[in-house]
Amino acid sequence: MLNKELINKSIDFILQHLEDDISVDDVANHFYFSKFYFCRSFKAMTGESVYEFIKRMKLDQSAVEIKLEKEKPITNIGINYGYSSSNYSTAFQKHHNISPAKFRKSVDVTGMTSPFYPEGLSGFDTFEGYNSKIKMQELPDFFVIYERIIGNYIELKDNWFQFLDQYSDHIKVDTLMIERFYDDPAITSLNRCLCDICMTTDESCTLKNVTLVKGGKFAVYCFDGKIEDIFCTIQGIFSVWLPKSDYEMDGRCGLNIYREINKESGCVIMDICIPIR
Structure with a gap:
């Protein structure tokens, strides 16, 4: 069986090529893996086949684009991920249980249900409210110890x-x-969320699970509150602030940088960092 570090490298490669017509063979050949052992190891670690993972990430990431780039034609988004216009709508409907057009309308909201508060609706702030707390910052690269969570x-x-x-x-x-x-x-x-939890370390660290988190230009929102309220704050920034701002996300991942963590109270002070261009 391939080890966790090699499977993580294959996941990174897949994520970097989602807009390409990437196949299981492409990933296995890139790393000189035996296709049989690669597929077996990948499913053992992630709970999904390589094909299922690629397909799900394409459909989930395309949905993010529909949500954020409200003026971009849905057909073009589907084509970017390797689908024809008719095939994309069918695949999207089957995966998300809603058509792409109806999905776009459904995310134009002023609040949403949080997985932490399923009994009620959490409202978003206004664009002005978010904008007043966001600053543009150039962040450095971070060398980190990390664990990849799929769950x-x-x-x-x-x-x-x-x-x-x-x-x-x-x-x-x-x-x-x-x-x-x-x-x-x-x-x-919720059971398939992909996230790296990291802590900064020296480049002399000899652990195998180390990597470089790329810095660059970010829109940074300082959050001070309960862990359970982070979800709706981030959703509000993406749903209200980002579409109305003059910025677009680039290809880097969003970062949450914790400044203070209080285990007893469940409160944190953190920077919510959105990669922009």
Whole structure:
């Protein structure tokens, strides 16, 4: 069986080529993997076949584009991910249980239900409210220890506490805790959310699970509150602020950089960082 680091590299390669006509053979050949052992190892680690993972990520990421780029024709978005106009609508409907056109209308909202508060609707702030708290910043690259999580978004807090306990010997005064998200939990199934939980470390670190998180230009929103309220704050920024701003997301992943974490109260101070151009 291939080890976790190699499977993570294959996931990175897939994510970098979602807009290409990428196949299982392409990934296996790129890394000189045996296709049989690669497919077997991938499913054992992720719970999905390579083909299922590629298809799901294409349909989930295309939905993110429909949500954020409200003026971009849906047909063009589907074509970017390798679908014809008719095939895309059918595949989207089957995966998301809604047509692309109806999905676009459904995300033009002023609030949404949070997985942490399923009994009620959490309202969004106004564009002006978000805009007043957002600053443009150039962030450096971060060399980090990381664990890749594919699972339930609601359990992310528990994953974090396990991660902090496991790597407690690497925590220093200036260590930053960083989340790197690859999808939108409001779109992706809660049990399939893909996220890296990270802590900054020295480049001399000899652990195998280290990587470089790319910096660059980000729109940074300072959040101060309960962990359970992070979800709707991020959704509001993406649903209200970003479409009305003069910025677009680029190909990098969004980052959550934690400045303070209080385990007892469940409150955090963090920077919600959206990669922009």
